[in-house]
Amino acid sequence: MDSLNLIGHAWRPALSGKTLPMVEPSTGAIFAAIPASGAEDIDLAVMAARSAFDTGPWGRMPAFERGRLLMKLSAAILEDADRLAQIEARDCGKPMKQARADVAATARYFEFYGGAADKLHGDTIPYLAGMTVLGIREPLGVTAHIVPWNYPMQIFGRSVGASLAAGNACVVKPAEDACLSLLRIGELALEAGFPPGALNIVTGTGESAGAALTAHPAIDFISFTGSPEVGTLVQQAAARNHVGVTLELGGKSPQIVFADADLEKVLPFAINAIVQNAGQTCSACSRLLVEKAIYAPFMERLAAAFSALRVGPHDADLDCGPLISARQKSRVEGFLQEAQNARLPVLAQGTILPGAPASGFFVPPTLVGAVPADIRLAREEIFGPVLAAIPFADEEEATRLANATDYGLVAALWTRDGGRQLRMARALRCGQVFVNGFGAGGGIELPFGGVKKSGHGREKGFEALYEFTTLKTIVLNHG
Ligand code: NAD
DSSP, rough: OOOOEEETTEEOOTOOOOEEEEEOOTTTOOEEEOOOOOOOHHHHHHHHHHHHHHSSSSHOOOOHHHHHHHHHHHHHHTTTTTHHHHHHHHHHOOOHHHHHHHHHHHHHHHHHHHHHHGGOOOOEEEESSTTEEEEEEEEEEEEEOOOOOSSSHHHHHHHHHHHHHTTTTEEEBBBBBBBBHHHHHHHHHHHOOOOOOOOOEEOOOIIIIHHHHOOOOOOOEEESSSSSHHHHHHHHHHHHHHHHHEEEEOOOOEEOTTSSSSSHHHHHHHHHHHHHHGOOOTTEEEEEEEHHHHHHHHHHHHHHHTOOOOEEOOOGOOOOOOOOOOHHHHHHHHHHHHHHOOOOOOOEEEETTTOOTTSOOOOOEEEOSSSSSSSSSSSSOOOSSSEEEEEEESSHHHHHHOOSHHHHHHHEEOOOOOHHHHHHHHHHHHSSSEOOOOOTOOOTSOOOOGGGGGGSSSSSSTHHOOOOOOOOEEEEEEE
């Protein structure tokens, strides 16, 4: 059955009646259809959100009640976990264990922001005698959310969860490559009792529905996660309407390993940070910087572990699933071809499960080294399971190489030297640094976002609530 848009409290097809096919990454087969929405559908959704915020019960709801609704949605997501995981795994090509972890994280976002909704206190500011000054956090109004295909549920949870908690009404445009889990969460939100128009979900292409949403004059803010190229377009659209925007545009994050690190501990993190979600993770560590003194023996161990990795369809639940699309597969293969042309050694490659559908979008995890720091493989976001190993001589060179891309999202640092831990953590130009550990994107509670071409603004944690609110200063003169 074809999916429908959630607009107000109604499920509707695109006004044009057009649909887009949904392709299963594990097989390349079409398995569903979604509305191919246009500007007219976006307009209806923005108007539904506008009335929810301006005149509806949502805009008047006390913060603790909004929080309760978010908590209810969190519980409903957990109850629906098996179904949601199956939807997400099939739609994105994720191994089932990854999809289950995504469901759990999504529920945590709504739980965290549900709990935070009535704890967003303001300030009083000392000022002149006879005056009291209040700083009050107010919702922005209608927020637009452009969600990518790599972690549809999680990115929806972190962005929409925070925005709803702050009291905004949301219009979400999921990615055309993977969006079915969000429509299911829309159903759960209606069952949980969200009032009409608080949450609207409209599917369609970026060029049509996405561009119409970001350009709509009645939105108050845009939260975007995706490519830097589209990030530029989104920022231009935001500028025309003078609305704020958070941009989360991916990265080329380094994992930096010094000779004094506990190498046994590093190995699984080095692998998981690039293999998780087939490397289609904005905070993937796609560069492995290794101190020269241990480069050769560490690479040998890593190569052995890499060769054991297995790739297959989502329901085979292996280390790695397919990439999202034929386009993404050929993009990643293009990078591997360049490595081959440059005669860079492929140190190890995982294997594709024998019998995996030939029409699936599989690319084996690949370890390449030593990669010169100035070529595309070491500088650009590949968004696939390709790890570039780069040797370094000392702390100074490690810091320079780590900062030598246009991106700055996250970094992981492995060393037992306390002074170096702090020196480097401070010198790395990025939004999050993990010392002797790594978690892609970190926890729900931790502010997340980038510098440089990785974007700006922070999502996750309490910090996101500030992004989704505006500060009003009230000056009371009481003599
Ligand atoms: P994209 O930036 O084109 O798509 C992301 C979202 O933006 C989708 O919902 C899409 O429909 C929407 N969009 C596209 N054009 C738009 C427009 N003009 N106005 C408004 N919204 C628009 O990303 P992609 O093409 O799917 O992937 C390309 C590359 O982007 C990947 O290879 C990867 O490097 C990067 N990427 C990064 C992330 C991340 O988490 N940072 C996520 C997805 C893709």
